Amino acid sequence: MKALVFKLLALFVIVSVAQSQELKVIKFPEAKKLFENKEALFLDARAEKLYKRGTILGSLNLPVNRFQKSIAFLPNDKNAKVVSFCNGFKCEKSDELAHLLQKAGYTNVLVYKGGYPEWKEKSMPLMALKTESDEPKVEESKGEKYQVKGTTIYLGQDKGMIDQFWFEKVVLENLPKNIQLVDIRKEKDFKEGHIKGAINAPWDSKNEKIDLSQISDDKIIVFYCNTGMQSAEAALSLKNRVGKDVFYFDANVTCNKNNCKVEANENL
Structure with missing residues (x-):
């Protein structure tokens, strides 16, 4: 009983x-x-x-x-x-x-x-x-120049951010060879469409972990997601590497297969 x-x-x-x-x-x-x-x-x-x-x-x-x-x-x-x-x-x-x-x-x-x-x-x-979009539209200047692992990149306004306006122009066509794009979304979203050349390393937001074991040590790592929100979280979780060889792309990214549209988010 x-x-x-x-x-x-x-x-x-x-x-x-x-x-x-x-x-x-x-x-x-x-x-x-x-x-x-x-x-x-x-x-x-x-x-x-x-x-x-x-x-x-x-x-x-x-x-x-x-x-x-x-x-x-x-x-x-x-x-x-x-x-x-x-x-x-x-x-x-x-x-x-x-x-x-x-x-x-x-x-x-x-x-x-x-x-x-x-x-x-x-x-x-x-x-x-x-935001800056409330002012007359002007051409965005590049952020501070930064050299790491034999490659020159430009920094965004916040810690760990790659300059989103510069990166928007190079990410689809002229990506520096020493940069490894990392799509941190779930595997099913990655398979539906992603930026050409990116690899998938899903961000575990609950445990604040990401597996970077498949990435060569001689690469600069740039995280991206759909909006820049989770990529910032993932990058900032790597406190000893963020802003040194780990960065995030603050942009809206939408992909259908490998046909992607990229739009940099405005600075505040």
Whole structure:
């Protein structure tokens, strides 16, 4: 009898955990309705840098790695509707944030997978810090010149960043031979399309690890992803190498097979 009771209790726990992990995903029409009726708090799961460049009007920035420090800004009412969003359909940070919200006791968690890119595309209300794009358009000058491992590169404005405007012009056609591009997305995303010459080394964001064993020591390493967000995380995790021989590319990269479009992100 006791054994049966324990089995039932174990089954109940497993079912309860599984149910708590289920996420309710909403599409643009529902997100728009919640926004216009002021029925939910929108939470931007992206890094602060992307949040500052542009986000859904009135949203709060709550990156996964700052969740515990920022939980005090969340509603006291655990039944309040909250909408987690990120950088589009392939961005998983909104899911990660939603799971953390559920674990914290929030019962009305929604995930808007279209996120900021779709919201912007639909010409919905946005907010952002003033960026260089608000000024008259000028040709971007290259960043500081830096020589490493027999190759000259140009540095971006932040630690570990390769100059995104220079790199945008060379990455598809004239990539220096001593640079190894590393696509840090999941294997399935890499197989769907990636920049020619890149290798795949998926970034393990939970454990903050990346396997670079397949890369020669005489190469400069440049990480990229879809938006620059996770590549920055991966590069900065390698504290002893970032900015020395490990860099990240701060850009939006979209690929269909090996046909890729690259657009450098603006400086703040």
